[in-house]
Amino acid sequence: MKENFIVYLWKNRLLHPGKLQTTKGETVEIIHPGQENPDSGPDFFAARIRIDGTLWVGNVEIHTRSSHWEKHGHQNDPAYDNTILHVVYEHDREISAGAQQKIPVMEVKGCFDQYILDNYQNLLLSKTWVPCENNLEMVDTFIVQNWLNRLLVERLERKSGEVAHFFSYFSNDWEKTFYYLLARNFGFKVNTSPFGLLAQHTPYPLLAKNKNNLTAIEALLFGQAGLLNQPFKDVYPRALKDEYRYLKKKYELQPLKKELWKFSRLRPVNFPTIRIAQFAMLVHTSGRLFRRIMQAISPNEIIELFQIKASPYWDNHYVFDKPSAGKPKNIGMDAIQNIIINTVSPVMFVYGKEAEKPMVSDKALSLLQEVPPENNAVTRKWKALGVKAQNAADTQALLELKKYYCSPKKCLKCAIGHVVMKSNTMVQE
Secondary structure: OOHHHHHHHHHOOOOOHHHOEEOOOOEEEEEEOOEEOOOOOOOEEEEEEEEOOEEEEEEEEEEEEOOHHHHOOHHHOHHHOOEEEEEEEEOOOOOEOHHHOEOOEEEOOOOOOHHHHHHHHHHHHOOOOOOOHHHHHHOOHHHHHHHHHHHHHHHHHHHHHHHHHHHHHOOOOHHHHHHHHHHHHOOOOOOHHHHHHHHHHOOHHHHHHOOOOHHHHHHHHHHHOOOOOOOOOOHHHHHHHHHHHHHHHHHOOOOOOHHHOOOOOOOHHHOHHHHHHHHHHHHHHOOOHHHHHHHOOOHHHHHHHHOOEOOHHHHHEEEOOEEOOOOOOEOOHHHHHHHHHHHHHHHHHHHHHHOOOHHHHHHHHHHHHHOOOOOOHHHHHHHHOOOOOOOHHHHHHHHHHHHHHHOOOOHHHOHHHHHHHHOOOOOOO
């Protein structure tokens, strides 16, 4: 028996009312289980319980055995003085709070349906991709969708920590914060780290100062990336190299090592040279990008801001000095959607909270509902199990569900798992 299972029974009112009593034989009626406490201290705050007709309001502590009260040192912790009930699976010792005050103990062994515990244990022992995949059909689609909506907010809340960290790092400047996070996104996983370093080594004010000069912006970004430190045959890279030599001396710049950039096993269109050229054009053509995105009314307005292509040299090149078949290097729709999902929406969500503009945070959620669903190994597997995402909001929630609930088997915290565990017709693996 695990303590989190007893917490689950208490929180979800799955204990049989007619069987509840203290170890002294006093009847117990749960008016309200209280607010679960995720931090140190009693497990539930502000519970309302009637013991032998007397209403008590206070905290509830839960253990598998009553002796764990002293084992955990609660008798010496003032935080537990207002405990009105000690809920245990098995009572093996009388306990007390401060000043030797006896605390009522309620043993729950035999006070719940055994099949709930059996179902939970079967989920823990499951070897399938998600523990409850053989039972997903029994869960109403309305419950699934509501849970996905909650998980989307949870995912954005979790990502908020990273955004808030960089907002603080950049002295509460949203333009600089967005520039850095957007640059990292342009690395598209493989080159995320070097792109982030490039943004740190090439401050946003420096690019903003030169935004009307595309050659200067390209020279700064390619030079700082360490990709101009070689001889060139073509006029274009030679011009960039000359410009960077001047800018490097003027601003006392220090470039990255070119070895940081990864080209192998990438499609040419995703080479860092192409992404840097596209990023340079974005900086050149979209002044005050953060403000324009926050003020955008529709997803199409945001998409249009990113519909740019690299400068003409890259129409027939993927790297310097090596001609290729002619093809404009536009930022593709998949890449734009990736940027909206992983940078625009999280930043918009946090900005709305920090600026106390709830409508902006709501817009971050709505934005994901307008973006088509992502296509990756996880979303394809969910689709095969009958859970089909309608948009990027759903796929983001499904990624959250798989990584933070299904894989660690936190079924007790999951709304879908809750339905499965309460069913007395659960399909065994």
